[in-house]
Amino acid sequence: DAGVIQSPRHEVTEMGQEVTLRCKPISGHNSLFWYRQTMMRGLELLIYFNNNVPIDDSGMPEDRFSAKMPNASFSTLKIQPSEPRDSAVYFCASRGPINEQFFGPGTRLTVL
Amino acid sequence: GESVGLHLPTLSVQEGDNSIINCAYSNSASDYFIWYKQESGKGPQFIIDIRSNMDKRQGQRVTVLLNKTVKHLSLQIAATQPGDSAVYFCAEIKNFGNEKLTFGTGTRLTIIP
Numbered sequence: 001d002a003g004v005i006q007s008p009r010h011e012v013t014e015m016g017q018e019v020t021l022r023c024k025p026i027s028g029h030n031s032l033f034w035y036r037q038t039m040m041r042g043l044e045l046l047i048y049f050n051n052n053v054p055i056d057d058s059g060m061p062e063d064r065f066s067a068k069m070p071n072a073s074f075s076t077l078k079i080q081p082s083e084p085r086d087s088a089v090y091f092c093a094s095r096g097p098i099n100e101q102f103f104g105p106g107t108r109l110t111v112l
Numbered sequence: 113g114e115s116v117g118l119h120l121p122t123l124s125v126q127e128g129d130n131s132i133i134n135c136a137y138s139n140s141a142s143d144y145f146i147w148y149k150q151e152s153g154k155g156p157q158f159i160i161d162i163r164s165n166m167d168k169r170q171g172q173r174v175t176v177l178l179n180k181t182v183k184h185l186s187l188q189i190a191a192t193q194p195g196d197s198a199v200y201f202c203a204e205i206k207n208f209g210n211e212k213l214t215f216g217t218g219t220r221l222t223i224i225p
Contacts (some may be wrong), residue, residue: 042178042215043215045212059116093155099161101213106154
């Protein structure tokens with residue numbers, strides 16, 4: 001298995017633009033997580049899905065952030081409009097039958 | 113408030129020596145703890161976990177100790193190697209089966225050749 005796949009790996013955009021981050025979880029995993037990592041705040045859980053249904057989105061910073069999981073093999077995290085303070089590394093992770101989350105390589109987002 | 117935190121942000125250890133990374137947590141109801149390793153430019157990688165009904169668990173070159181009395185968690189790495197250089201995070205799950213992980217701030221471990 002290729003592990004959790006994220007795209008793009010790097011994204012540079014201008015303030016006000018829409019940003020869409022993508023994630024393909026490990027096949028057979030039922031849970032998917034979106035995290036954000038910054039130097040100031042560390043690793044923060046934004047939202048997680050179980051069987052494609054959002055379970056906890058209390059970590060989503062504000063209405064500019066939205067996440068979807070239309071099927072078991074794909075999820076998106078969208079920021080619209082983006083702001084410089086959204087600059088961070090965004091990780092997607094998936095979890096299977098055991099209590100271990102497998103992380104993707106991350107997307108480094110820079111908002112100018 | 114409730115938090116998972118680390119005592120030291122950085123740690124340097126001579127190659128071949130043992131290292132100990134510490135973590136304090138404040139939620140005595142937490143049920144499950146995990147240590148993750150994050151190398152530069154990569155996502156966190158699972159190392160070892162421990163449930164709250166245990167006080168010690170061993171893996172390959174790693175041991176996790178849990179002291180619930182003082183709410184303290186540690187990761188011991190034996191015979192450190194250059195590849196052990198990374199940032200190490202402890203994380204907690206408040207209820208086993210609940211999937212929401214809360215991460216600590218991390219400790220950067222540097223192995224000196």
